[in-house]
Amino acid sequence: MAMTRVLVLHSVSLMRSALAALLKTEGSFEVSSAGWRSARRYVGALRPDVCVVDLDCPGTAALLEGGERDGEACPVPRAGLLVLASAGRPGALRRAFEARALGFVDKHGSPQRLVRGITKVAAGERFVDESLAFGFLEASRMPLTARELSVLARAAEGESIAEIARGLHLSNGTVRNYMASATRKVGARNRIDAIRITQGAGWV
Template sequence: MIRLLLADDQALVRGALAALLDLETDLEVVAQVGRGDEVVAAALAARADVALLDVEMPGLDGIGAAAALTAQVLGCRSLIVTTFGRPGYLRRALDAGANGFVVKDTPAGQLADAVRRVHSGLRVVDPDLAVASLTVGSSPLTEREAQVLALAADGGTVAQVAAEAYLSEGTVRNYLSSAMGKTGARTRAEAVRIARENGWL
């Protein structure tokens, strides 16, 4: 029996996934959480074999949760199951140690098969997303540029972003300008939009 942990901030989605996966004779949902920062504790407590993680969750996103599982929970593999099939998310998830990445409209039988394959040590990636990821390429943004752009995305002024990132205002302006140049954007808001659409933030 493969023991599953479901992590999704939408209770209805979690419940639907649990109901579908519990229909499989070799799969058992042993834990459900609605926040990314609850994943590691739940995986340890329930002795989960595979964690199905949404990307966008409060506390810690699914990519961060996959990284935490890789570092802290030996024997628990992670499968990103998300609505947001963005190429940058795929690359970041795999870099974080996720063992698979599929979108939520994957048919139930294919999702169950993806869980089994991840559990057996294989890597599973949505084929359309894999092609898109190769086409788009990796993020052109440095870690700091992405951080500053993400802080600015919430509407923060340069002074507010500088205070939160522990940088000077001039350095924040330079990072924002560089991010705009690398994304081909004319404005900060456009740079945020482009980066989000590609999964770079």
């Protein structure tokens, strides 16, 4: 039987080396690792059975959504996608789900769970750590609309009401309304609190 080929994608080089070392130690896989920029090249050259992606890496959202932008194919092959996730970030879980990830492994779990997840995903089966189940439930009832989310995301980048309005082709009053409804829905005390809550959950 051919060895399972695993590609670890992580934006921080020391972390991808560490995860690769862990997989070489704990499982019998053929392991490679790469950063965002060389992801496409590695995927093309290695044809990995499983891609391991850390959802908490900055830039993961863009990586997983690659397919929808610029007409470019997403560099991560969706069939064998396994993500490292935390239960407290339902937004990130949802993003991975929408990118058709097959494996969801809790970062707060044991290396053996990761090895088991990789084996499952390599066989084309779904693998979800039970400790992430509550996060999925949270993800299913995201209270914000796409508009409210994009207003919050721009505010989080430091844009003023007027800048957000210009950027989204809305009136200042409408942006204020979206901001107010988003703040109310997530149970925040004010705008800054709303940004903190939605960022913490991985929604923006």
